[in-house]
Amino acid sequence: MEKKLETVMEELITRPGVIGCIFADHQGLCLGVKGKASTESAGIIHAMAEEAARLEPKSKPPVILLENDNRSCILTTTGTLTGAIFKSLN
């Protein structure tokens, strides 16, 4: 049933630098998580994407990059799905 999503996530965390990924639905509920990512962050990720999209409602949903010295988090939304990828910068 959700095997395709599992496959997508497994393929994703094999990419260089990627340490984790998470997907959330339109209510911020976790659909799937792999690697170093917490299911509890699904709601926060969805809320951030929603708030950022509200800045320019006529544009397509933005890609948000959060970054500190050793990690980055890239997130965006499409349709009802919000996805986030955690990358290690080291």
Place this chain on the structure above:
Amino acid sequence: MGCCYSFFCKDENSSQTGDVNERTHLLIDPVSNNSNVQRVNSEDILSRNPNILPKKTDEQSALTRILQETAANVIDVAALGTHNLQQHDYLERMKLYNVRVQQILNNSRHKFNKKGNCILQDIPNPEKVLNCDPIAAEDLNLIISAVAGASAAISDIKVDHKEDLVVPFGLLNS
């Protein structure tokens, strides 16, 4: 400020010692001093009208009584004159009050610091961060393809039932 506060504080010692501070009464207590005021004012009136002094009628005594009652309730601010503040007094008190306020603020500063745990913080060189590329093309492609793939994968999710949704409980026994 001193006046308002001293009205409510019952610290009589501070006003009786003669030291002028922020709790000194600016006006002398009218209840304890009204006898002097009353006497002066009533004598004043009587001396101005000497011709009506010998024949004290009831009307006259009633008027005098009203006058005395009024005088007892009047606070003659100009006659008190004990706290004529000069310009340098104002400045001194202003400095004193500022020092007191600073002391109170310093004592309570730790209460405000407890709330300072913000997730977002200022960074020393913002122009450095603002000048760099917003996002690498590689990362952009990665997230877009990942979300598109996941979206397609989720749209494929469908519930395929293997058992009956409605189970007839107890129908077999009847």
